[in-house]
Amino acid sequence: MVKFKELLDMVNGMDAELSYREKALREASSNNGWYKCSKCGKSFRAKDMDADHITPRSRGGGNEKANLQLICKHCNRSKGADMSDTAADLVKNITAQAKRRRDVEKTQRDFLKKSFN
Numbered sequence: 210m211v212k213f214k215e216l217l218d219m220v221n222g223m224d225a226e227l228s229y230r231e232k233a234l235r236e237a238s239s240n241n242g243w244y245k246c247s248k249c250g251k252s253f254r255a256k257d258m259d260a261d262h263i264t265p266r267s268r269g270g271g272n273e274k275a276n277l278q279l280i281c282k283h284c285n286r287s288k289g290a291d292m293s294d295t296a297a298d299l300v301k302n303i304t305a306q307a308k309r310r311r312d313v314e315k316t317q318r319d320f321l322k323k324s325f326n
């Protein structure tokens with residue numbers, strides 16, 4: 210008998226196999242192949258999107274879905290300049306990340322419940 214927690218770990222483990230770009234693309238909702246940039250809000254094709262770490266890797270942000278967002282290549286290039294990386298920014302990022310993680314976990318739980326009930 211497989212325990213619920215083990216199933217969740219399995220699902221999370223499968224995610225870890227994907228590159229973080231694939232993960233971000235998969236997680237994002239697309240409108241017929243158009244993806245919305247989390248920064249500027251404009252829509253682009255997948256090839257023009259980059260995965261961005263909400264909490265930077267340099268600050269301990271991981272490759273999990275909750276820490277990834279899709280942004281366009283233009284925003285990704287111009288990010289360096291405007292990313293002040295202050296304590297306030299980090300708190301904001303971590304809060305956003307925690308919310309996304311809860312959303313992801315809820316989606317996974319709902320999916321598993323539906324599949325096994």
Ligand SMILES: [Zn+2]
Nearest residue numbers: 246249281284
């Ligand atoms: Zn953009």
